[in-house]
Amino acid sequence: MRKSNLALSLAIAMTGSPVLAQVALKPDTPSILVWTPAQQSDGYRSIETVYKVNTIKRGDRVHPLPMAKRQIDVTFNHGSKTWTTDTFMKANNVSGVLILKDGKVLMERYGMGRKPRDRWTSFSVAKSVTSTLVGAAIQDGKIRSLEAPVTDYIPELKGSGYDGVTVRQLLMMSSGVAWNEDYTDPKSDVAQSTTMKVEPGVNPLVRYMSRLPRVHPPGTMFNYNTGETDLVGILVSNAVGKSLSDYASEKIWKPYGMGQDAIWMVDPAGRERGGCCMSMTLRDYGRVGQFILDGGKAKGVQVLPANWTAAATTTQITNGIPSGYGYFWWMRPNGSYEAVGIFGQSITTFRDDRIVIVTNAAWPRATDREISALRTAFLNAARAAAKAE
Template identity: 45%
Template sequence: MKTLQKLALGTLVAVAAVGTAGWFSLDKETRGLLKTVPTNRDLLFWSDAQRDAAFRALDRISLLAKWNTAQPAATARALPAGEPLKIDMDVDAYMQEHRVAALVILQGGKLRQERYGLGFDGDGRWTSFSVAKSFTSTLVGAALKDGHIKSMNDKVSDYLPDLKGSAYDDVSIRQLLTMTSGVQWNEDYGDTNSDVARFNNHKPEPGVEALVSYMRKLPRAAPAGSRWLYSTGETNLIGLVLEAAIKKPLTQYLQEKVWQPAGMEQQATWLLSKTGKEISGCCVQAAPRDYARLGQFILEGARVNGQSILPDGWLEEATHKQADIGAPGRGYGYQWWTYDSGAFAARGIFGQGIFIDPKRQLVIASNGNWHKAGSADNPSYAAREAFYAAVQKAVDDEARAPAQ
């Protein structure tokens, strides 16, 4: 059974180790935390201490050293303080045991909880990993509203002609967003022969985008639309489709449609691939409060001056089950993990997340560096779900309490 917890690093598996020049350009705190410079290209084998430092400075320490920047709003959206939620659990112990770097809880548009760990604070930026997938999905919706993409039923090969004749020739944008292409893909980070590992060493054909060169060789395993399979490679394809449609870098579009209109306080950076394209399945660096603001923006319907940046009904589809992932009560929308309760979440490996519960007007943004990455037996996944449930209960208890 495909596990709900099988999240993706995507091409970040190939993010290069810290170079000497990059090491000395880091701030004192980061250099102190990093202890020894990682020499292994695969961050899955870095120590906890190395990841603690790297995750707050991934754009600065990569040998790739290339990213695009989304500038913040001229005036940041205020997050007015509310009464602290009375959560029926030891939050500090939860954060310590599961190595949580940041927790920002908004409820009713107010800041109800904000805590930090791992020596991190709200002035820094933490990497998103696959939380970026939900950013990319939102930009696809904006491109539909703007007329850059005609229909969710458009074929991927209409935008990426080099995919014609491949298994992706009859795959729609909708099927990419729901990860139901039916194309064969292996995202097992422990398997050196998996697609996610082999892609990083792929030598592209002359004149063909590296990702397209690899993906167009993949065989079909099931009819398009017939089964769900988690594939960061396909989210990266979505990014290429989107850039071909909007004819500008994804970061620029993010700044125009989301980052500035939503009132973000700090800049965000988005790591680029070897060919200079945003790694759309991964790798946005942003401040914890801005991740929470993104959640609030989505919760409020992605509206700017009263008008949604998304087509009518699109966000409802995006955040509700479009694909069965084999987990009771859960599903997958358009690059959002869904709950049958109506809640939904953006999720990234090592503890990154934005949980949104419209019923309770609740947003929980979290960053972390779990001891383990994506695996079915990782206790941190269950612990985070229990934390979400405890916060939901706190909101419900407060609503039931008699007025003072």
């Protein structure tokens, strides 16, 4: 693989991988990875018109996000320029920025013609929601524990490289099973796993994953693997006996009080993509972040195990990228933990400051070192401004 291709693959793995297997409503739909700016602007906010999805239904109650007494703006220096929130958003095709402190809105801005009721696709931010549903299933007694074997919930994997792998090791991306996530190589696993035929009663992704060999002892080596995050989605669905969308509605959207229905892209077998592509409003992204920050409680009821959010959002395994990886959450050198998706999607939380910052965007490239550095500079400046209030 050429050096440039290697850099692209590593960079995308750092920020959240692209779509493995989606079902387009029209046969001539181009890959979401190569959409034009106009296709991004329209498609990211209306993904249900492009791909097959399931609905995550909200309930009757809405969790309030009251406006703080004073709103903030963010001004910061980066490179040779002084930036404002507006110039940052325009320069990077940012469709939404939300800053919460103590559950109150310090800033809510929209761009690219987006309105408050417009949803926006998550890409790999969905991984962090999927791991949260693992916690809910443990709290419900549907998954015995993090140390339970994966094969207890996906028996088709018995006798494969996943024999002896635990749920926890999947959440750490450390199964030890071989996986090549090179998006530029048509022979890579991330490409080949999308070509399996759909047969009645057989999940094509599970069949593909069951054929992969083990190359490391489980739990010893981090290897970014979107196939396994989709596998975790299947595991949860099997354990609870319902779709991920229905379970997300039951455990998060209804009890916590999301403002609108969300949608979740499905694979060719009709399963929600555990590793990708939910769509929700900017405020509901903020509510996801606040739900985790609040310890996984809804209306005073512990939806997740009491220690779940702390464990999920602290380093469980080193991954060669400061500062480590939790349960489908990234740890950052600035002290935050993040749910991240390509093209500029993120939920960034500074736990000790009780600050949640959401960005949605349509970057011109899936990942970009310069844009990422600018986003980090904005996040650090936004944190400082929020703390000052």
